Amino acid sequence: MSYKEHYSVLNKEVIEILCGNTETDDELTFADMTFGAGGHTFALARARENCTVHSVDQDPDALNNGRKEISESNLEGRVILRDMNFQEFPKFISQNEAGLKFDGIIADLGVSSHHFDQGDRGFSFRFDAPLDMRMDSDNDSIETAAHIVNTYSGEELANIFFRYGEEKFSKRIARKILEQRETAPIETTKQLEQIIKDCYPTKLQFGKINPATKCFQALRIKVNKELEVLENLIPALLPMLKIGGKLAIITFHSLEDRIVKNLFKDAMRSEELFELYNKKPIVPSHGELEENPRSRSAKLRVIEKVNQKKSKNKYAQFSKIGENR
Ligand SMILES: C[S@@+](CC[C@H](N)C(=O)[O-])C[C@H]1O[C@@H](n2cnc3c(N)ncnc32)[C@H](O)[C@@H]1O
Numbered sequence: 001m002s003y004k005e006h007y008s009v010l011n012k013e014v015i016e017i018l019c020g021n022t023e024t025d026d027e028l029t030f031a032d033m034t035f036g037a038g039g040h041t042f043a044l045a046r047a048r049e050n051c052t053v054h055s056v057d058q059d060p061d062a063l064n065n066g067r068k069e070i071s072e073s074n075l076e077g078r079v080i081l082r083d084m085n086f087q088e089f090p091k092f093i094s095q096n097e098a099g100l101k102f103d104g105i106i107a108d109l110g111v112s113s114h115h116f117d118q119g120d121r122g123f124s125f126r127f128d129a130p131l132d133m134r135m136d137s138d139n140d141s142i143e144t145a146a147h148i149v150n151t152y153s154g155e156e157l158a159n160i161f162f163r164y165g166e167e168k169f170s171k172r173i174a175r176k177i178l179e180q181r182e183t184a185p186i187e188t189t190k191q192l193e194q195i196i197k198d199c200y201p202t203k204l205q206f207g208k209i210n211p212a213t214k215c216f217q218a219l220r221i222k223v224n225k226e227l228e229v230l231e232n233l234i235p236a237l238l239p240m241l242k243i244g245g246k247l248a249i250i251t252f253h254s255l256e257d258r259i260v261k262n263l264f265k266d267a268m269r270s271e272e273l274f275e276l277y278n279k280k281p282i283v284p285s286h287g288e289l290e291e292n293p294r295s296r297s298a299k300l301r302v303i304e305k306v307n308q309k310k311s312k313n314k315y316a317q318f319s320k321i322g323e324n325r
Pocket residue numbers: 006007008009033034035036037038039040041056057058059062084085086087108109110111112113135229
């Protein structure tokens with residue numbers, strides 16, 4: 001399946017914020033921690049001819065597709081795509097391009113539409129597939145969802161479903177998984193979906209939201225250590241910003257958003273000076289939601305490195321974008 005159908009969330013806002021006040025002949029340097037289909041990367045590279053974008057992704061499909069797209073575009077040399085988990089990026093730069101600082105960095109977290117629509121990756125219960133859910137699907141040292149479901153204790157499973165999925169039937173589901181495991185391992189998405197459904201009261205089994213949604217999200221977060229890598233990433237990226245450089249993070253659920261909010265708050269108390277670009281997160285416009293309903297839970301937070309604190313209202317225009325939606 002091609003990545004071409006991918007819709008880049010809050011693309012216009014990200015480009016406006018990261019490139020907005022960078023009218024300069026100096027060479028600009030951006031980084032994209034989540035290349036995906038390359039939407040934000042290519043938009044940044046095209047927005048400023050005098051820029052280079054350092055992008056990373058850990059997903060083999062994204063990397064293969066991206067390398068092809070880069071070679072077919074006229075952006076080779078200005079878009080550099082690397083295969084790594086984004087938590088390795090700060091160390092990689094300090095070891096290989098010591099001193100490199102960035103005018104803007106974007107991280108558009110989580111999995112892409114491609115992951116949900118590519119049935120064999122095991123992210124979605126819409127398709128029957130092995131329970132895998134690794135973004136870095138070539139990496140055999142990562143525990144798959146099947147491994148977790150079939151080997152973790154009931155208490156551990158219940159904690160995962162509750163903590164990462166806010167699943168209120170977490171204990172019941174964990175007990176049912178253990179019961180099922182005694183007969184045969186749970187290997188596929190459809191098997192797990194059915195087990196979860198059976199734990200829900202009948203009147204909730206056929207609602208608008210599939211009962212398996214929360215547990216699937218929880219397992220995906222656990223498999224890819226999504227919260228841990230985010231917690232490592234933000235403090236390591238902040239020192240890599242130039243003065244005036246901005247770090248923009250798009251999250252898709254409250255667990256991630258809380259981490260970003262708190263780490264940005266911590267940064268405001270650090271020795272280097274930072275300012276929040278917008279107090280309230282920026283969310284997709286009505287137009288974007290109509291075009292891409294999957295962006296409905298997106299929230300964009302931005303922090304800027306400054307050399308002195310600016311007046312509180314300087315970015316009122318962006319607060320308005322966020323607040324009026
Ligand atoms: C939401 S998509 C990004 C879409 C992209 N912004 C675009 O416009 O096309 C997230 C991408 O980030 C990658 N990703 C998520 N977490 C990652 C991590 N810790 N390290 C590297 N890549 C990651 C996923 O593999 C996926 O391709």
